[in-house]
Amino acid sequence: MSTNDQDEVDKSSAPLIEHLIELRSRLMWSLGGFFIAFLVCFFFAKQLFNLLVIPFQWAVSWADLANQKVELIYTAPQEFFFTQIKLAMFGGLVIAFPVIAAQIYKFVAPGLYKNERSAFLPFLIASPILFLTGAALVYFFFTPMVMWFFLAMQQTGADGEVEISLLPKVSEYLSLIMTLIFSFGLVFQLPVVTTLMARVGLLSSEALADKRKWAIVIAFVVAAVLTPPDPVSQIGLAVPTIILYEVSIWAARWVERKREAERLAREKEEAADxxxxxxxGASPAE
Structure with missing residues (x-):
């Protein structure tokens, strides 16, 4: 290999090494943020779990079960410990998400044009806001509704019936809460994803509107897969999904109108230039 060829190889490999070093740095910041958030959440794991039990208490009050005590159990010695670790990991990921998203943006942003960065940043801000909106909907409404539905299946033991009471395990209750939060948070990203795809030309508002019937069917199928097997949570997820799909159609139309206005303004400016x-360029004599 000649000296010139070796110089070309060195010049091409230097940016790659710099990118890998930067990627390592971004990963370390992300993992560090997650680890700190995990430790904080694990330290307050019991308090966080008690906070998650509040929707269960609301469901008991809605069911008018004044004599029933809200009680959860664990049947294995290590179960509650691993439940706290699971809760700390989930909470740490949620808390550290802004740090992780910021590190991803800082790594990708240098390779984007200025207008691409300005277009991408609002979606980076909207994504966690929509996720938290879905999580709040789960906490304040759908979890109490689901628990109320399950509490209604109890038998009091009157009239010779066998007494059947709901006594959930801590791990199963946490899994239910996490499944609902993840499902709603994922569904609430629909406007962000469709708007981004419409902005780059992969989707159009007309195509979204034409596939509305299929979207409704898919919404109920996805709700049946992601949520527990009860009609309250399935309908509760499917209906917001359909509403968010309509919002996505409106957002795609807004993006298309904005893009068309920018195109007309650019053509007008080019014509004026x-x-x-x-x-x-005309001569004075002319």
């Missing part, structure tokens, strides 16, 4: 150039 061409006319100005033609006018300045």
């Amino acid at each position: 061409a006319a100005s150039t033609a006018g300045s």
Whole structure:
């Protein structure tokens, strides 16, 4: 290999090494943020779990079960410990998400044009806001509704019936809460994803509107897969999904109108520049 060829290889490999070093740095910041958030959540794991039990208490009050005590159990010695670890990991990921998203953006942003960065940043901000909106909907409404539905299946033991009471395990209750939060948070990203795809030309508002019937069917199928097997949570997830799909159609139309306005403004500016150039190029005699 000649000296010139070796120089070309060195020049091409230097940016790659710099990118790998930067990627390692971004990963370390992300993992560090997650680890700190995990430790904080694990330290307050019991308090966080008690906070998650509040929707269960609301469901008991809705079911008018004044004599029933809200009680959860664990049947294995290590179960509650691993439940706290699971809760700390989930909470740490949620808390550290802004740090992780910021590190991803800082790694990708240098390779984007200025207008691409300005277009991408609002979606980076909207994504966690929509996720938290879905999580709040789960906490304040759907979890109490689901628990109320399950509490209604109890038998009091009157009239010779066998007494059947709901006594959930801590791990199963946490899994239910996490499944609902993840499902709603994922579904609430639909406007962000469709708007981004519409912005780059992969989707159109007309195509979304034409596939509305299929979207409704898919919404109920996805709700049946992601949520527990009860009609309350399935309908509760499917209906917001359909509403968010309509919001996505509106957002795609807004993006298309904005893109069309920018195109017309650019063509008008180019026509004005061409006319100005033609006018300045004419001779005084003409």
